[in-house]
Structure formats: C-alpha cells, structure tokens
Amino acid sequence: MWKGEDYTEHFSMEAYMRDFYSVENILHTESPKGKMRRFAMKTFHEIFEKISDNGNHGNRLFSFGTGPGVLEVISASRYFPYITCSEFIADGRKEIVKWLEKDPNAFDWSPFIQHISKMEGNESEWEEREKQLRDAITAVIPCNSLDPTNMTEPNYLKPFDTLLTAGILDCTCPDIATYRAQLKLLIGKYLKPGGHFIQLGPIEADSWIVNGKTFHSLYMTKEDVYSAWENAGLKVEQFYFVNLGEEDKFSDVTYKATFIGKGIKL
Numbered sequence: 001m002w003k004g005e006d007y008t009e010h011f012s013m014e015a016y017m018r019d020f021y022s023v024e025n026i027l028h029t030e031s032p033k034g035k036m037r038r039f040a041m042k043t044f045h046e047i048f049e050k051i052s053d054n055g056n057h058g059n060r061l062f063s064f065g066t067g068p069g070v071l072e073v074i075s076a077s078r079y080f081p082y083i084t085c086s087e088f089i090a091d092g093r094k095e096i097v098k099w100l101e102k103d104p105n106a107f108d109w110s111p112f113i114q115h116i117s118k119m120e121g122n123e124s125e126w127e128e129r130e131k132q133l134r135d136a137i138t139a140v141i142p143c144n145s146l147d148p149t150n151m152t153e154p155n156y157l158k159p160f161d162t163l164l165t166a167g168i169l170d171c172t173c174p175d176i177a178t179y180r181a182q183l184k185l186l187i188g189k190y191l192k193p194g195g196h197f198i199q200l201g202p203i204e205a206d207s208w209i210v211n212g213k214t215f216h217s218l219y220m221t222k223e224d225v226y227s228a229w230e231n232a233g234l235k236v237e238q239f240y241f242v243n244l245g246e247e248d249k250f251s252d253v254t255y256k257a258t259f260i261g262k263g264i265k266l
C-alpha cells in the first residue's frame, strides 16, 4: 500500500483526473464519486457564503494540496482575491498552470464553474466567474504534508486568512498521532488567529485505488477529527457529512462518509 512519500513515483495524475474529475460522473450521473463531489461543491459554496457574511473574512486563502485541479477553490474565488494553490507532485502543479495560461490542452473546468455559478444565482455570468477564478490564483507552489514547515516561498511567510485542505492529510498521515501533529503544525504556521480552517476528508476509510494501485487512507472516526481539531487550537463551528450507503460504495475507495468541517483558529 502506497503512502504520502510514494506518490511521486506511483501516483498517476492523468488517471486521477480522468477518474475523479469526470464531468460525466460528477455532474450527470448518480455515481458515488459524483455524490461526494456534488456534496463538496454545494458545501464549499455554503461555507464561503457564510464566511463572507460579516465582511471581514480577509482576502488571502491557502489551498494546501489543491491537486491537479481548481475545483475546490471555485467558490472561494468569489470572496478571496489572493489564492495560493499548492500541490506535492510537479505534474499536478503543471495542470493548474496550464489552465491558468489557457493552454489548449488544459483540463476544461467550465462545466464545474457553470454548475457553481448556478448555485450562486449567476449562471449566465459564468465566464466572468471563470476570469475571477483565474485572476484570484496568484501562486501555484509545492507543498509536502510530511514536512509542512519546509515552505520557504515568500507567500507563505505571512499566515493566511483561510486555510483549506481537501483529501490530503488522510492520504499522507500513517496514523492519528501524525494527523494530530500535522494539523497542529499547519494551523500554527499558515493560519492567522481568527482565521477559518476548512477540511474535507473521509470517515472510517481504509484505502483508495488510482490506476490499479492501492493507496493508504487514514481510518478516522468523527471523534478523532473533532479531538484533533481542538488539539490544534481550533474552535469547531460546523460539520457536514454525506454517508455512502452500501449501494453506492466506490469500487475503488473504501470509507463510510465524507466530512467537511469548518472551524476558527482561537
């Protein structure tokens, strides 16, 4: 079973994009991956609307482990004009840059931008939202959750207003003790006091498969997550869950539910 440090050699970005960002699966069928991604899009949309409610949410957001796509920062870009994306694997960073530079071979995010614009009540103006997203992503840099302190980009020096991480720590942390320690480091270093933290992850996971290769996924209960958040100096504000029933278990991913949590750094 492959873990965080093995991704460079064994993880296929191409296969991940094909299988986990499929427009057909996510937007047009009732597939389990679609259920999870649609839950994420809707929940991020709701969370960012709430965060913007009082108008003093700041303007810098750090996406820790963005992956090869921009899906998780579409909603955020409506409110945060300075988004730093990060990804462990160089191929993943290249995919984001290709999209930013309008490379004809870049992945087409427009169906997802349209879908989210519709939630925002502005479907007809999705092209402006696409531009807003491109303008907001001001940096795409390397990250490593196994060594989160070793980030020397000037962008990192100042803690961010919001920190978002989706499906990273569960892939890279071998056990709960490491998850607790890494979360504490991330929150301590990259989030300002009073800033928002958002995490997406699996509950009671075991493993996941990309391109026929099995990768580790950390087994965490809801209680493990709440306790790690408190230990990291976060006040838990909201937790959202989507359960995967027997009928919609992924064939290539094992877990019971997906959570998205939002907290504030005390």
Ligand SMILES: C[S@@+](CC[C@H](N)C(=O)[O-])C[C@H]1O[C@@H](n2cnc3c(N)ncnc32)[C@H](O)[C@@H]1O
Pocket: 003, 004, 005, 007, 011, 065, 066, 067, 068, 069, 072, 087, 088, 089, 092, 143, 144, 145, 146, 165, 166, 167, 168, 171, 172
């Ligand atoms: C399940 S994907 C999540 C990607 C993205 N956030 C998304 O939701 O599509 C797991 C990601 O973990 C990244 N990863 C693997 N090892 C890592 C490490 N040591 N530090 C940070 N990220 C790592 C992989 O490159 C991959 O992009």
